[in-house]
Amino acid sequence: MPPKKIKRLPAADVEAIFAAFEHANPEPKGELDYTNSFTLLVAVVLSAQATDAGVNKATPKLFALAPTPEKMVELGVAGIEECIKTIGLYRTKAKNVFALSQALIAKHDSQVPQTREELEELPGVGRKTANVVLNIAFRQPTIAVDTHLFRVGNRTGLASGKTPLEVEQSLLKVVPDKYLLHAHHWLILHGRYVCKARKPECWRCIIREWCRFEPKTPAPNKPLPKAVSPSRP
Known part of the structure; x- marks a missing residue:
């Protein structure tokens, strides 16, 4: 709906x-952990249909082993899977991370591209992922x-x-x-x-006076108005 x-x-x-x-x-700041533009790209790809906290638990080992596209390709799909198997859809994501690493080496001299069009050509990268990378890594107003x-x-x-x-x-x-x-x-x-x-x-909420949402949610455990006693004849 x-x-x-x-x-x-x-x-x-x-x-x-x-x-x-x-x-x-x-x-x-964004809440995904990363060490460079490549690991940021990988982290954002992994975060699809997953929480940032869940991704951050899985990536320290992955990024220690493979902080560059070359190292990621060396690790292989099975090695990537082993590092990220606590993340949802990890098998598909491992294949995408491996393939995008290959594409970065072959087409972009191992560098993360700085245009949305080039980013969206990479496996597993959609518009939202591209916008996150452009904004955080390259400070573009996306x-x-x-x-x-x-x-x-x-x-x-x-x-x-x-x-x-x-x-x-x-x-x-x-x-x-x-x-x-x-x-x-x-x-x-x-x-x-x-x-x-x-x-x-x-x-x-710090913007509630301008927000159009109604009815506004009251604070929890807010005292109810005093009941009015029925008048006696």
Whole structure:
């Protein structure tokens, strides 16, 4: 079912929201562990349909053994599988990591490319993965729309869309340029820890005064209003 259409926020409210995010967290960071642009790319590929925490538990051994495309190819599919078998879909992901490492060696002189088009040609790399790598590794002002950001964009009124691409394109139009570099991190972290899917924690949300979501979720264990005693005749 497509997300419920919510009236888009005016430009002044969008500015206020991102100013609040910046004040609270001036330099937001992604939560995947990596050591270089190659290991970042691999970590993001592995994070599809998996949690960052789960990926971070599996990658220290993998990256110690294979911090470069050449070392990853030497490790082989079976060796990659052994390192990441705690991650969902690990067999398919191991094949993709092996194949993208081969492609980086053959086509890109073992370097991670810096364009979305070239990144999306690599096995296991889609638009969201490419945007994450471009943003974090190369500081390009891209917006990677995951399930959290998709929800926050639609729920708040920042960016309505039936698909991740629609939300991405909408955000690129409304987010002021000065906030674009960090916008997707702010929104993803907000969706992950505050604006949760089942029960958003509106009582501690720093953007609640501008957010269109209703009804706002009250704080847990909030005292109920006193019952009014029935009047006696």
